[in-house]
Amino acid sequence: MIKVQKQDFDVGAEIDALRAGNTAIGGIASFVGTVRDLAGDTPVTGMTLEHYPGMTERELDRIEQEANRRWPLEASLIIHRYGRLELGDRIVLVVTASAHRQAALESCAFLIDWLKTKAPFWKKEETRGGETWVDARDSDDAAAARWRKD
């Protein structure tokens, strides 16, 4: 399931809803991304997330389908917020559920790694010097590349 939303989410409630009634699930993995107070060594006071409505949902849906092709998942969920966020706010939630832990843990890592390099979101950080668009990181490309199947 994909949700692109402005409002916050309740991690526990989302996981409970995702697994409700499915007793084939034996392991659930989750990742929560939050707004950090440092960009390199520059203090950050908040951020705004922009996205491309329409394409965002298509890309997230495609990434989720790919995870389901690679791992035997019982359920999966991606929630990504947009708009203005304060320090410490939740940005993104990835949850994967499977019969066993390995599929859940691996697919959760895959989903967040791929999402970071494919889903059309852009962060603009607020610092004392003003607002700056965040540059893409080579380390994110490297993290995504380890899941590439050639």
Next chain:
Amino acid sequence: MRLLYFAWLKTKMGRAEEEVDPPAEVTDVASLLEWLRGRGPVYAEALSDLSVVRVAVNQEYARLDAPVNKDDEVALFPPVTGG
């Protein structure tokens, strides 16, 4: 053709979207970008380094040789930074 700009490309272009009517020689993403760069200094500057520009045609990532036509929605944006 509808053009959409995101993140710093939107800031540099000074707009989020515009309607354009490219000439017949614009047949793919590469020729579209070349034509846009010739439209003025703002475009030329914003599109000076294509290594930091990503393109989507009708909401799908597109390479330089992907075809474009007048009914398409073409988005230009920097490498993504979500998550």
